[in-house]
Amino acid sequence: MLETIHHRICPLCEACCGLEIKVQGGKVTSIKGHAQDVFSAGYLCPKGVALKDLHEDPDRLRTPLIKRNGTFVEATWEEAFAEIERRLPPLLAAHGRNASAVVVGNPSAHKIGLLSYFGKLARALGTKNIFSSSTLDQMPKQLASGLMFGHWLSVALPDIARTELLLVIGANPLASNGSMWTVPDFKGKAKAMQARGGKLIVIDPRRTETAALADAHHFIRPGADVYLLAAMVQTLFAEKLVRLGSVAAWVNGVEEVGLAVAAFTPEAVAARCGIDAGTIRQLARELANTQRACVYARIGSCTQEYGTLASWLVDVLNVLSGHLDSPGGAMFAKSAAFASNTAGKPGMGKGVSTGRHFARVSGAPEVFGELPITCMAEEIETAGPGQVRVLFTVATNPVLSSPNGPRLAAALDTLDFMVSMDIYLNETTRHADVILPGLSPLEDFHYDLAFPQLSWRNHARYSPPVLARTDGAPEEWQTLLKLAAIVRGEGAQADANALDDAQFAEDAQRLAGAQAAAVIRATSGLKGPQRLLEVALRTGPYGDMFGMKPEGLTLAKVMASNSVGGIDLGELQARIPEMLRTPSGKVELAPPALLADLARPATDLARAAPDLVIIGRRDVRTNNSWMHNLPTLAKGPFRCTALVHPDDAQRLKLQDGAMAHIASGPRSIQARVQISTEMMPGVVSLPHGWGHDLPGARLQLAAQRPGANLNALLDDQLRDPLSGNAVLGGVAITMQAVAQEA
Numbered sequence: 001m002l003e004t005i006h007h008r009i010c011p012l013c014e015a016c017c018g019l020e021i022k023v024q025g026g027k028v029t030s031i032k033g034h035a036q037d038v039f040s041a042g043y044l045c046p047k048g049v050a051l052k053d054l055h056e057d058p059d060r061l062r063t064p065l066i067k068r069n070g071t072f073v074e075a076t077w078e079e080a081f082a083e084i085e086r087r088l089p090p091l092l093a094a095h096g097r098n099a100s101a102v103v104v105g106n107p108s109a110h111k112i113g114l115l116s117y118f119g120k121l122a123r124a125l126g127t128k129n130i131f132s133s134s135t136l137d138q139m140p141k142q143l144a145s146g147l148m149f150g151h152w153l154s155v156a157l158p159d160i161a162r163t164e165l166l167l168v169i170g171a172n173p174l175a176s177n178g179s180m181w182t183v184p185d186f187k188g189k190a191k192a193m194q195a196r197g198g199k200l201i202v203i204d205p206r207r208t209e210t211a212a213l214a215d216a217h218h219f220i221r222p223g224a225d226v227y228l229l230a231a232m233v234q235t236l237f238a239e240k241l242v243r244l245g246s247v248a249a250w251v252n253g254v255e256e257v258g259l260a261v262a263a264f265t266p267e268a269v270a271a272r273c274g275i276d277a278g279t280i281r282q283l284a285r286e287l288a289n290t291q292r293a294c295v296y297a298r299i300g301s302c303t304q305e306y307g308t309l310a311s312w313l314v315d316v317l318n319v320l321s322g323h324l325d326s327p328g329g330a331m332f333a334k335s336a337a338f339a340s341n342t343a344g345k346p347g348m349g350k351g352v353s354t355g356r357h358f359a360r361v362s363g364a365p366e367v368f369g370e371l372p373i374t375c376m377a378e379e380i381e382t383a384g385p386g387q388v389r390v391l392f393t394v395a396t397n398p399v400l401s402s403p404n405g406p407r408l409a410a411a412l413d414t415l416d417f418m419v420s421m422d423i424y425l426n427e428t429t430r431h432a433d434v435i436l437p438g439l440s441p442l443e444d445f446h447y448d449l450a451f452p453q454l455s456w457r458n459h460a461r462y463s464p465p466v467l468a469r470t471d472g473a474p475e476e477w478q479t480l481l482k483l484a485a486i487v488r489g490e491g492a493q494a495d496a497n498a499l500d501d502a503q504f505a506e507d508a509q510r511l512a513g514a515q516a517a518a519v520i521r522a523t524s525g526l527k528g529p530q531r532l533l534e535v536a537l538r539t540g541p542y543g544d545m546f547g548m549k550p551e552g553l554t555l556a557k558v559m560a561s562n563s564v565g566g567i568d569l570g571e572l573q574a575r576i577p578e579m580l581r582t583p584s585g586k587v588e589l590a591p592p593a594l595l596a597d598l599a600r601p602a603t604d605l606a607r608a609a610p611d612l613v614i615i616g617r618r619d620v621r622t623n624n625s626w627m628h629n630l631p632t633l634a635k636g637p638f639r640c641t642a643l644v645h646p647d648d649a650q651r652l653k654l655q656d657g658a659m660a661h662i663a664s665g666p667r668s669i670q671a672r673v674q675i676s677t678e679m680m681p682g683v684v685s686l687p688h689g690w691g692h693d694l695p696g697a698r699l700q701l702a703a704q705r706p707g708a709n710l711n712a713l714l715d716d717q718l719r720d721p722l723s724g725n726a727v728l729g730g731v732a733i734t735m736q737a738v739a740q741e742a
């Protein structure tokens, strides 16, 4: 039988590696990195190879499921939509729009169909109860970047190809393959930097795989990043090292920042950080005195009570040391499609704001259109007008991924109706009334909407489907349009493609005005996300402007480049002031809300640090909560262990390999202990996304080694008040050995 070769971007993590996939007789025979890929040059990790397992996983859902008398039964798509039409509209009519909620999860960032059409369902519902995994993750960085640069996705990232000093804080790209920074083969790039004389410094409470590669590693007390960063900024001012470099004419608020951090001297914060004052000063000096340098911080710095402040101070350091928007420093990518910082008038914009509405129970402000995901359980539990009774989950597993999962699980059982778009019957979707599966990534086409805005190099790559899809299965954007039509009362019979045509015509009218008819004509023959992509590419910064710039990009050109690994759009370029979208047209170094929030860490500095705290970690063979069912990833040593420093183990009488009871407030779990000198004393590390022993889930392999759910231990009431982000690290715990059974 003929073997065919296909090229597909891996949708499993932010590295977006180009893969080469061989297929014979409808079956995948091999998955490798695509050596010619202009962006990832052949790199891949074990998860990329596991796309075959995912496609073939007998537990992966191929048809909708409807819960009848407490048991899921397979259903056709017509039956599933009919069931939703039967049950949903009466509830919406009786209880109003805010009685519904939508929660959307991580894989949607990697699915063009989900990302570009999710908003249509949310708009049809008209609810303010929109939740996502962003508030378990990067919302602090998005808020800080939005306030400084004017748009939520204008995030500065290291120009690793040219830097000489990279300071990595609270990130472990050797395991995670990078985040809010699309950088396949971080290790190769870091080593190349070291080979040209550059230096990697890591700040982390654990001596991680990335720290092991680094030239220097400093332990930090979890949650203390705000203090370290503020003291580094203070040092730049105190030692007259402030230099704005190429962006000098475009920065507001330098003096205000200097005054705001004056009390955060290295001596004042050293004990809280666990880093001595001399080292803090030295880090600041090195950053200022290295021509090409950059600070990069990720999830460890975001998922803490001062997440927004820490995220902001990272870029304050990049600006004040002269490294923002400069080669080898912190730069902005220029995406070929869908980027708000390439649209509209260059150099100025509306900026960002928060608090257009508030959560009903906690009063938490809306941020980027969302409420904190940790408010979801109480919004379902608390009676009164606007109590959530109907829930849509889209590619998310918050029972495992969100703090206080057991509370949420109990709340889900009280809903009047729940629909899940998901590919598994798992810890969250077991609570649904109807589950609507998505396609296997190998059956779906792909173009990354978000990650080219965060990429180490500019590029445009498109992947066609590798395998034919199951008969009758809709693409996920079609499912979202059908759900939106049912919500609007247009019925389950509505044809998704006709709905899409109508929506597109409406959007074209709104956005292109007089040229709407021409745009509709020029894109005829396309539908769904592909049509949106065609418009975005052609009107984007490299686009052909519908023929006005014949050399420019079109969807056809990007598609045609698939076999040669996509289109390279070059190294990062300076983009200030053009990319700014703040009302002032300047980088806002001192947003008032952030200056005001410094009062919290200033006061808390006097608070006694807990003896023992817990943090998270990632392993290259995992992906949050949902890839423990794939044989190639599940094999090998058990990964859900609690890493404990030998001194702590001795003090707490914990044995390597034995089970320990871990408690935090009224919540507790049991996890297997692994004694490790990688840990900072007083800090325990346990990965999240485990706990596959809940009844009713259908994950046969994962259930064999279920692990412990870190989020059953964490408190859903702990948040960064500015961004609404959950606190997932630095949480006080107690730990004791579980008595051995005879």
Ligand SMILES: Nc1nc2c(c(=O)[nH]1)N[C@H]1C(S)=C(S)[C@@H](COP(=O)(O)OP(=O)(O)OC[C@H]3O[C@@H](n4cnc5c(=O)[nH]c(N)nc54)[C@H](O)[C@@H]3O)O[C@H]1N2
Residues within 6 Å of the ligand: 104, 105, 106, 107, 111, 133, 136, 137, 299, 394, 395, 396, 397, 398, 400, 401, 402, 421, 422, 423, 424, 426, 437, 438, 439, 441, 616, 617, 623, 624, 625, 626, 688, 689, 710, 711, 714, 728
């Ligand atoms: N304690 C602690 N908790 C954490 C973290 C931490 O560091 N510590 N990290 C947080 C972070 S950064 C994130 S992003 C969240 C992630 O949390 P979630 O957003 O809940 O994402 P996942 O855990 O990846 O679960 C993904 C879900 O999508 C489904 N899925 C996979 N592919 C598809 C598809 O193509 N279509 C559809 N419809 N469904 C699909 C899977 O079956 C699964 O149910 O977890 C957070 N939770």
Ligand SMILES: Nc1nc2c(c(=O)[nH]1)N[C@H]1C(S)=C(S)[C@@H](COP(=O)(O)OP(=O)(O)OC[C@H]3O[C@@H](n4cnc5c(=O)[nH]c(N)nc54)[C@H](O)[C@@H]3O)O[C@H]1N2
Residues within 6 Å of the ligand: 013, 014, 106, 137, 169, 170, 171, 172, 173, 175, 176, 177, 178, 179, 203, 204, 205, 206, 208, 220, 221, 222, 223, 224, 225, 298, 299, 300, 301, 304, 615, 616, 617, 618, 619, 620, 621, 622, 623, 624, 685, 729, 730
């Ligand atoms: N293999 C794999 N890759 C993944 C994922 C996965 O689950 N598995 N998840 C993906 C997702 S959704 C995301 S968001 C990214 C995240 O990508 P990364 O941010 O690189 O995530 P981690 O590997 O968890 O690294 C976070 C580091 O922060 C440290 N840390 C914890 N608390 C603190 C603190 O208070 N201060 C400091 N300075 N450090 C701290 C931890 O020890 C850990 O080493 O990874 C993505 N990639």
Ligand code: SF4
Residues within 6 Å of the ligand: 010, 011, 012, 013, 014, 015, 016, 017, 043, 044, 045, 046, 047, 048, 049, 177, 184
């Ligand atoms: S690093 Fe691994 S999971 Fe991430 S995109 Fe590349 S192959 Fe996929």
Ligand SMILES: [Mo]
Residues within 6 Å of the ligand: 106, 137
């Ligand atoms: Mo994430």
